[in-house]
Amino acid sequence: MSDIIKVVVDAMGGDNAPEAPIKGAVDAVNENEKINVVLVGRTDDIKSELAKYTYDKERITIVHAEDIIGFDEPPVMAIRKKKQSSIVVGMNLVKHGEADAFVSAGSTGAILVGGQFVVGRIKGVERSPLAPLIPTAKGPALLIDCGANVDARASHLVQFAKMGSIYMERIVGIKNPRVAIVNIGAEEEKGNMLVKETYPLLKECKDINFVGSIEARDIPKGDADVIVCEAFVGNVILKLYEGLAATLLGKVKEGLMSSLRSKIGALLIKPALKSTLKQFDTSDQGGAPLLGLNGLVVKAHGSSTSVEITQAIRQCIQFNEEKINEKIKENLIIE
Amino acid sequence: MSDIIKVVVDAMGGDNAPEAPIKGAVDAVNENEKINVVLVGRTDDIKSELAKYTYDKERITIVHAEDIIGFDEPPVMAIRKKKQSSIVVGMNLVKHGEADAFVSAGSTGAILVGGQFVVGRIKGVERSPLAPLIPTAKGPALLIDCGANVDARASHLVQFAKMGSIYMERIVGIKNPRVAIVNIGAEEEKGNMLVKETYPLLKECKDINFVGSIEARDIPKGDADVIVCEAFVGNVILKLYEGLAATLLGKVKEGLMSSLRSKIGALLIKPALKSTLKQFDTSDQGGAPLLGLNGLVVKAHGSSTSVEITQAIRQCIQFNEEKINEKIKENLIIE
Incomplete structure (x- = not known):
């Protein structure tokens, strides 16, 4: 039992919630027997979404959370007031050792604040950085x-x-x-x-x-x-990376569509171009860890699809197996 | 005479000096009768380079400067010690009203320091920003x-x-x-x-x-x-703009060359792609002004060709005609 990791997934977080986080959780559990998932959020919404899939019922549980923290809410206030939000309820499970990790595609600000104030920092860590x-x-x-x-x-x-x-x-x-x-x-x-x-x-x-x-x-x-x-x-x-890549590739596309000649060329180059640019795709990475906390918190992109949520859940296994937090503790205490 | 602008060009500045700044100056003078140029640097080098071109001898003069400030010299020290460098000699011409503007593709650090300490800031301007x-x-x-x-x-x-x-x-x-x-x-x-x-x-x-x-x-x-x-x-x-564009377009090129099919496609899209990406070319802008000084200082890219130097010289005309410095003075004094 000890090598199974329990990951809390925020069922209400992100632009594609609850569909994407729930499908992402189901896929993660089905592909990897080392993962169990706790879905946190509105029970009814989660249940009706889960009903679409086949999976081992014992490996996905639900913890109810009535509230949702929106993208535009001031984070500190939201974490303080919305004790029944999926983010606060989910992080509390990690804090109290009932789960190992928390994955959310919700409000970055709320996740950062919650990480520091709900989950809490490892002793000796002065600040907890977000590291995509x-x-x-x-x-x-x-x-x-x-x-x-x-x-x-x-x-x-x-x-x-x-x-x-x-x-x-x-x-x-x-x-x-x-x-x-x-x-x-x-x-x-x-x-x-x-x-x-x-x-x-x-x-x-x-x-x-x-x-x-x-x-x-x-x-x-x-x-x-x-x-x-x-x-x-x-x-x-980080933001300029995203913005400039999007604008430049948009310009390339615009150039390709500007004449009949270039349109024919575009058809020929499409597969080759796709595979080289794939290497430059940020979404493949799943999520960014918030390091130095008493438990793992992973922030997935707000626009995450189920594939990215699954990837974010998957990376929690290695974090646990490699005992990253123990390593961090040793390293910071030595100084 | 009063509507002719006198631009000092650093003949020794940049990766392509003295060829690029001298050709750039000749082209600027030949294309626009409102510009006279003072080339500052080693007289012999400038003379032998100028001998290649046809131009109105009265409109390009030479002011000798024996020293050159290198890209890797600590700027403050270089400006202080190398009084006979092309940058210091050239900026002094602007400072003493013998010229209106100074254009250089030399060391950014030295140009920034020289701008503040040799040319000097407009009264009321706290700092002089470089604005590409x-x-x-x-x-x-x-x-x-x-x-x-x-x-x-x-x-x-x-x-x-x-x-x-x-x-x-x-x-x-x-x-x-x-x-x-x-x-x-x-x-x-x-x-x-x-x-x-x-x-x-x-x-x-x-x-x-x-x-x-x-x-x-x-x-x-x-x-x-x-x-x-x-x-x-x-x-x-600024640097990420340059670096990311270069890397991304390198990846696109790599993709295009990866198969026979994509190579044929590349031939077809080349003209269209070139013209859309041209809009994203930073080198077209000529140079970045250092604003708020008692005279105009323009920093051209270290790798400037003669075309970019000509463009940098050309933009000085408008700066003068639009009385930018007078506008800045009025605006900052009102506050």
Whole structure:
């Protein structure tokens, strides 16, 4: 029994709820016997959705939560007031050890706040970063932090570097991952106050493979595996990645549709183009972990389909098996 | 005589110096009778390069400067020590009213430092931002600041918004340009300390068309004309724009070359694709102005060809004719 992981899935979170999270949960349970799921949300909605599928009834249970936290609600207030929301009820299950992990495609802000205040941070962790994987020419890189921890301090960034390094090594399987700090030049003396203060601290860390500064230009090339920055900058990088890729590919498409000649060409290149661009698809990664908490919280994209929810649930197994939180604890206490 | 603008061109600046800046200057003079150029740099090198071309000898003069500031030299030290460098000599001509503008493809750091300390800021301007135009789906937008002014204050950002607004209206010809501040959410209460402090100040400005926050995701869509941020964030946006576009288009190319079928398709789509992607080419813009100085300083891309140098020189005419600096003075004094 001990090697079965219990994942709480927010049945009410995301643009495609409750269909996508429920189908995602069913698929995860059917494909992998190491996963049990607790669906949290409105029981009636969940039951009628579950009725569509065949699965082992003992492996998916329901915990009722009457409320839903919307995308536009101020997060701190929502977490404080809506004790019966799927996010708060679900996170409480993790907090009280009744489940190992919580997956939600709901409000990022509420998940970040709930992670810190409901689940709580590992002792010694100053801040809990949100760390999505972003595509690069050489495979995925971890962008840490993209959460709500604005105005971070140097000591926070050092912890992000360590936690990110453990994650990339254990979960993504990159040996001795290259850690870099986002900067506006490659030289050590460049940067704003935060970067100048953090740089020498990272250089001193013996338990990470610090390779120095990375300019934003070199992120898509894949010059680092763990990209450390404070959340405002991380958020700008993440969102610009999404926005620029969408606009550029839109322009390519527009070009392809602009003449008969190019339309014929488009038909010929379609399969090849699709497969190369697939490598640059952020949605494949499933979800972004919120690291350093007393339990695993995974934030899936708001527009997640069932496939992405299944992927987000799947990544919880490895997190558990690799004992990431134990590793984080050891690593931060040594310092 | 008074409507002729005198532009100093750094003959020694950039990866393609002295060929590109000198050809760029000759082409600018030959195409437009309102421009006279002063080439600053090593006289012998300039003379032998100029000998290749036909042009009105009275309209291109040479001012000797023995030294060159390299891309890897610490900027403050370089400006202080190398009084005989093309950048310092050239900027002094602007400072002493012997020329109207200075164009260089040399070291960004040295140009930023020289702008502030040699040319000097307009009285009342707290910081001088570097403001490149970036491509969006709806045409160019001004990204202000991308310079070396890290750790900016709210009052700086307000001045950037005003200067940027004047520039977009007068030089780029966008009526009532939409000004937005880069943020990690669209709501007024979101952001780091700097953004939260700046937002209400921008809202109060009656002389700009402030439209609120812009998330990085929406920048490529063209949701704002003047994009205000502090320099660290601006630099990340600018560099990620370049890097991501290069990597993505590299991936597209790789896809196109992956099979015989796709290669044939590639031949058919090439012209259409080229023309749509042309709109997303940053090099077309010539150079980025350093705003708020006692004279115009334009930073051209380090890899500028003669075409980009000519374009950078050309944009100085309009800057002068539209009396941008007078407009900036009026605007900042009113406050």
